[in-house]
């Protein structure tokens with residue numbers, strides 16, 4: 319079987335070109351030849367070339383090898399990943415050393431034995447593959463660092479609605495299916511995307527997110543597919559696109575509902591072909607990604623309104639997961655409150671608690687900004703508090719505090735405990751411990767909260783060895 323990849327042979331002698339081609343095409347998929355070194359630049363732009371066999375003298379009678387050095391430098395500047403082997407009829411050891419110092423991988427003297435040429439080309443090829451691998455890894459690592467530096471929270475929930483979400487995530491994560499996450503802003507779509515990635519067999523590879531909503535139209539292709547240096551005025555360096563960064567891993571495209579028609583078509587083509595072409599390059603790059611998309615819009619409606627391509631919707635929503643708004647799962651509010659109170663207590667070096675009355679307020683409020691708003695409200699409350707308790711009234715809208723209340727949300731309170739036992743003695747012991755913790759060891763207050771006299775409380779402390 320022939321090895322994948324391409325070799326370019328550049329020599330002004332047509333007999334040599336024919337001889338090398340006949341030999342190498344038995345082993346390599348693509349062997350290109352040219353007698354004109356001015357073709358090199360164009361050929362390198364048009365396709366991926368791993369190895370170049372380069373003559374050192376192109377003018378008749380030239381023997382210094384200077385031309386070979388000139389073209390060698392040009393090639394290395396244009397594509398540092400290409401491996402160059404220099405050839406000359408007038409070999410001498412000094413030239414060989416100089417060529418290698420100038421960046422050639424090897425040097426071969428004409429006339430050569432076929433086995434010798436084959437050996438040198440095979441070594442150059444494996445060197446080229448290594449270079450490509452290192453290049454790709456370096457570029458992925460840059461993207462990874464960026465992705466990892468984002469602070470991520472735990473993805474929590476104990477309501478039945480969230481249990482369904484977790485179950486679907488677990489099932490879908492094992493497959494390579496494209497997943498569409500829907501739900502209002504702040505319901506946790508990005509956290510869900512992370513959770514899917516971490517539960518998948520792509521978790522050792524990058525998770526790369528891109529917010530399409532904040533992407534300037536002119537940067538769309540460059541951000542997604544990358545660009546070559548000089549492709550447009552601001553392209554000062556080569557840039558790796560998000561598709562390529564996510565190779566082997568997960569690409570998360572957030573807020574993709576408002577893409578203009580042209581960009582929808584471009585995105586669809588990349589997803590269908592599993593290939594991208596950086597701006598300013600003619601070479602395509604194969605990409606292996608799992609796509610997770612997110613939107614807070616109703617995409618089927620957008621299709622009916624002719625704002626979103628139906629074929630793109632079918633491509634991205636193999637599995638659809640809806641993140642329910644927080645007001646549909648108030649059972650999650652106590653758990654989330656406890657988590658964020660802990661988190662911000664640590665962050666701001668405080669030890670604040672929340673009163674049952676304030677927890678009730680949180681459970682009654684409708685949270686239009688969902689969990690993000692809850693987390694921000696708790697952070698503000700921690701920052702503003704002067705006492706040992708957070709003051710929720712100071713951070714949620716005044717009219718929300720005046721709502722006729724259920725007493726502390728019963729659903730919330732009940733679901734905050736998952737019963738692994740109904741043994742009353744064990745439950746009582748846990749309640750006593752929890753009350754003590756809540757009142758920071760103050761026995762009188764804990765007894766009052768439990769509806770016990772101080773005497774009854776002390777008997778229980780003794781019985782449970784607390």
Ligand SMILES: Nc1ncnc2c1ncn2[C@@H]1O[C@H](COP(=O)(O)OP(=O)(O)OP(=O)(O)O)[C@@H](O)[C@H]1O
Pocket residue numbers: 471472473474475501502503504505506507508509510572612613614654689690691693
């Ligand atoms: N289930 C959850 N558990 C813990 N925190 C959560 C949860 N859901 C959301 N959050 C919090 O809310 C914030 C917003 O979540 P996320 O960015 O995932 O929402 P989103 O649905 O992607 O929002 P948008 O549509 O605005 O991009 C997170 O940073 C996190 O603090």
